[in-house]
Amino acid sequence: xxxxxxxxxxxxxxxxxxxxxxxxxxxxxxxxxxxxxxxxxxxxxxxxxxxxxxxxxxxxxxxxxxxxxxxxxxxxxxxxxxxxxxxxxxxxxxxxxxxxxxxxxxxxxxxxxxxxxxxxxxxxxxxxxxxxxxxxxxxxxxxxxxxxxxxxxxxxxxxxxxxxxxxxxxxxxxxxxxxxxxxxxxxxxxxxxxxxxxxxxxxxxxxxxxxxxxxxxxxxxxxxxxxxxxxxxxxxxxxxxxxxxxxxxxxxxxxxxxxxxxxxxxxxxxxxxxxxxxxxxxxxxxxxxxxxxxxxxxxxxxxxxxxxxxxxxxxxxxxxxxxxxxxxxxxxxxxxxxxxxxxxxxxxxxxxxxxxxxxxxxxxxxxxxxxxxxxxxxxxxxxxxxxxxxxxxxxxxxxxxxxxxxxxxxxxxxxxxxxxxxxxxxxxxxxxxxxxxxxxxxxxxxxxxxxxxxxxxxxxxxxx
Amino acid sequence: xxxxxxxxxxxxxxxxxxxxxxxxxxxxxxxxxxxxxxxxxxxxxxxxxxxxxxxxxxxxxxxxxxxxxxxxxxxxxxxxxxxxxxxxxxxxxxxxxxxxxxxxxxxxxxxxxxxxxxxxxxxxxxxxxxxxxxxxxxxxxxxxxxxxxxxxxxxxxxxxxxxxxxxxxxxxxxxxxxxxxxxxxxxxxxxxxxxxxxxxxxxxxxxxxxxxxxxxxxxxxxxxxxxxxxxxxxxxxxxxxxxxxxxxxxxxxxxxxxxxxxxxxxxxxxxxxxxxxxxxxxxxxxxxxxxxxxxxxxxxxxxxxxxxxxxxxxxxxxxxxxxxxxxxxxxxxxxxxxxxxxxxxxxxxxxxxxxxxxxxxxxxxxxxxxxxxxxxxxxxxxxxxxxxxxxxxxxxxxxxxxxxxxxxxxxxxxxxxxxxxxxxxxxxxxxxxxxxxxxxxxxxxxxxxxxxxxxxxxxxxxxx
Numbered sequence: 039x040x041x042x043x044x045x046x047x048x049x050x051x052x053x054x055x056x057x058x059x060x061x062x063x064x065x066x067x068x069x070x071x072x073x074x075x076x077x078x079x080x081x082x083x084x085x086x087x088x089x090x091x092x093x094x095x096x097x098x099x100x101x102x103x104x105x106x107x108x109x110x111x112x113x114x115x116x117x118x119x120x121x122x123x124x125x126x127x128x129x130x131x132x133x134x135x136x137x138x139x140x141x142x143x144x145x146x147x148x149x150x151x152x153x154x155x156x157x158x159x160x161x162x163x164x165x166x167x168x169x170x171x172x173x174x175x176x177x178x179x180x181x182x183x184x185x186x187x188x189x190x191x192x193x194x195x196x197x198x199x200x201x202x203x204x205x206x207x208x209x210x211x212x213x214x215x216x217x218x219x220x221x222x223x224x225x226x227x228x229x230x231x232x233x234x235x236x237x238x239x240x241x242x243x244x245x246x247x248x249x250x251x252x253x254x255x256x257x258x259x260x261x262x263x264x265x266x267x268x269x270x271x272x273x274x275x276x277x278x279x280x281x282x283x284x285x286x287x288x289x290x291x292x293x294x295x296x297x298x299x300x301x302x303x304x305x306x307x308x309x310x311x312x313x314x315x316x317x318x319x320x321x322x323x324x325x326x327x328x329x330x331x332x333x334x335x336x337x338x339x340x341x342x343x344x345x346x347x348x349x350x351x352x353x354x355x356x357x358x359x360x361x362x363x364x365x366x367x368x369x370x371x372x373x374x375x376x377x378x379x380x381x382x383x384x385x386x387x388x389x390x391x392x393x394x395x396x397x398x399x400x401x402x403x404x405x406x407x408x409x410x411x412x413x414x415x416x417x418x419x420x421x422x423x424x425x426x427x428x429x430x431x432x433x434x435x436x437x438x439x440x441x442x443x444x445x446x447x448x449x450x451x452x453x454x455x456x457x458x459x460x461x462x463x464x465x466x467x468x469x470x471x472x473x474x475x476x477x478x479x480x481x482x483x484x485x486x487x488x489x490x491x492x493x494x495x496x497x498x499x500x501x502x
Numbered sequence: 503x504x505x506x507x508x509x510x511x512x513x514x515x516x517x518x519x520x521x522x523x524x525x526x527x528x529x530x531x532x533x534x535x536x537x538x539x540x541x542x543x544x545x546x547x548x549x550x551x552x553x554x555x556x557x558x559x560x561x562x563x564x565x566x567x568x569x570x571x572x573x574x575x576x577x578x579x580x581x582x583x584x585x586x587x588x589x590x591x592x593x594x595x596x597x598x599x600x601x602x603x604x605x606x607x608x609x610x611x612x613x614x615x616x617x618x619x620x621x622x623x624x625x626x627x628x629x630x631x632x633x634x635x636x637x638x639x640x641x642x643x644x645x646x647x648x649x650x651x652x653x654x655x656x657x658x659x660x661x662x663x664x665x666x667x668x669x670x671x672x673x674x675x676x677x678x679x680x681x682x683x684x685x686x687x688x689x690x691x692x693x694x695x696x697x698x699x700x701x702x703x704x705x706x707x708x709x710x711x712x713x714x715x716x717x718x719x720x721x722x723x724x725x726x727x728x729x730x731x732x733x734x735x736x737x738x739x740x741x742x743x744x745x746x747x748x749x750x751x752x753x754x755x756x757x758x759x760x761x762x763x764x765x766x767x768x769x770x771x772x773x774x775x776x777x778x779x780x781x782x783x784x785x786x787x788x789x790x791x792x793x794x795x796x797x798x799x800x801x802x803x804x805x806x807x808x809x810x811x812x813x814x815x816x817x818x819x820x821x822x823x824x825x826x827x828x829x830x831x832x833x834x835x836x837x838x839x840x841x842x843x844x845x846x847x848x849x850x851x852x853x854x855x856x857x858x859x860x861x862x863x864x865x866x867x868x869x870x871x872x873x874x875x876x877x878x879x880x881x882x883x884x885x886x887x888x889x890x891x892x893x894x895x896x897x898x899x900x901x902x903x904x905x906x907x908x909x910x911x912x913x914x915x916x917x918x919x920x921x922x923x924x925x926x927x928x929x930x931x932x933x934x935x936x937x938x939x940x941x942x943x944x945x946x947x948x949x950x951x952x953x954x955x956x957x958x959x960x961x962x963x964x965x966x
Contacts, residue, residue: 277735351813357870359812360811369816
């Protein structure tokens, strides 16, 4: 089965593909808001129906939350070919604040912009548009050759934007069905508009909320100021001690399990010539704030962080109130890499805090998410095959890159199915994910679809 | 004119005095809420009418805010006697949260409690009850002797609980009318139920709100975490640096103008045997948090403070948001003593902050109140005369004490009329000022009235 006519068909069918995507985008499948529960069901039904038109054996699978969609297409004579699994999510983020949108977020349209055509709607990129690049590649392949080049399982969830509560139980219960030779995920971005990317390193995430309590009620600073311990002062001292002067995190054993970056990867990343001046300049900054001695990409992709995401205490409204608060609290999160142990870090953080508490202050905690960093074994031939296939579609060669963020599903595939997933996506930095005016470049959608056709071709030729 | 029959008349007239106070307390003269503006007028009218029954030449004086009340009573043959001025305020604090009151805050009543009878209502102590102790003393004096022992000017304001915006302009415009030989203020408390007090040292107050700005918008910690400066981290470092390990404030020149406490005063305060264990224990604390080397009363009355009254930044609601905020801010206030210069301290604080700012962070300020500490010259004979008169009424000898809080009117008298006011009051620590269930002990009201009769007698015998 040759690739060229599949690519030609994708080009010819682009307008229809856009129309299908727009139909999908019209369903307001916001997973976090119960008001839209029925719409999540509709989005799942839409996917089942679309997969069925491809000849898939597809079904909606109910969960305690929003349903999963699973579909299988098994071509004749596929025994010696690798079995691929593709993951995406059909749910989207809320749309507030609505007045910042230039159009109804669930009335998609192709808009002309200074940077070319874009598809504008909530979910245009994250993840409906990305998900459809894969389905459209399959559609053209089937239309051209009558069947896919290998067996494919489609696996879609509807709770990615609300913490995926049903995902692990479902994957464990249906482990055999969702285990394949190669797993593909389309929920990431290009390195830039010329350089496609496979994300092979992801940072994990650990969150902890700490509350310092001093006096048993709010006090008046005229009556108690000078004799009573102020928990904001204590909290400030704790937070100020989390980094040393070089930006290095001071929690004991924090860097245990942080891998040394190989010279090869360092060189590859340096070759990307990342413009950190432009990156920081876009948000009004000029200097790298991470640990000295690392490049921007190394800080973002291979180094752990400790950030204070929120703080509150006392009276912070308009005007002034001379209160000595009873409590002050902060939300702290860590991006973790390599083999850092989230729970060990939580324990060491808490021990460090308790060592800094003055008499008369106590601390309580509210534990939040805990997931370790993820590193794919790129030695598996599928990674290099996919990288070459991507390079054929885009102006510059594809790169193995890291991601500063966390994509928990990648780790779940590793843990539950033993497969290192290949993360390929076509989003751009300005796609406004989770924000008003989300968009997906038409180029991302079109070349993304062509990219998947190339990747399917390349992976189907691998021996398993 | 002898004192004894005046005291006897006060005792005999107590029930009527309570009824008059209750009539006054029924007027909801909340100055901060415009809804009660008409009630503030009514309270002023009530005072004018009451002073008129004493034979005073009294009038309501309109201001841009709530009115002042000024009244004069000039006895015959008063030429050689000191002219006294008495200040109080007729406005009260709001009553929220109403559901925590055990009765309608504007339906006063005498209640029996474990600690004796109390008058329960908003303003029962602060300041209607206290103000009426002075008027009732005058009333009994006039009833008994036909006239007062010296010339008295009454000066009442209705904006004390809302920042006294009209006070300074009014005092300046009417300087001659409100200047007297001796000024008396009744808005403070007893040292304890046995020891009456004249407050001769008051702390000033300086407030500044600082906002640190890093990136020009909120960022996602997955995308920017590790390379971008986090303003909460910067703010924490600044706040943590404001005190050294001994609790001493580190702002340069901060202690300039802090007076050395005289050995006499130290001994007097030590003799009060202040129970700081009980004081701190009542709010769940056990250790003095101020600068080492000072007693609790020294910390509260003679030492300056630096307190963080509020802090905010990033996401502090339920759950977690991995945001790197653009801004973080804190409200900082200082209680000042002696001759510390508020504006010099503000300047030095800001210079210190600016010296700690990393590249990429800026700071903005919102200046709040600025008033210096106040120290009365207790060498003036009126102070000692009043102290002896108070000692005659209460079980233990009266003390010259300090106050951790600020009473701006005291400084205004010093500045505008050149007179150091004598601050005498009968409030107790558990009077619930500004809180639900405010009360004034019947003992405070009764012995307070008797105290003023004694003080009037003593002061009227001074030569001027």
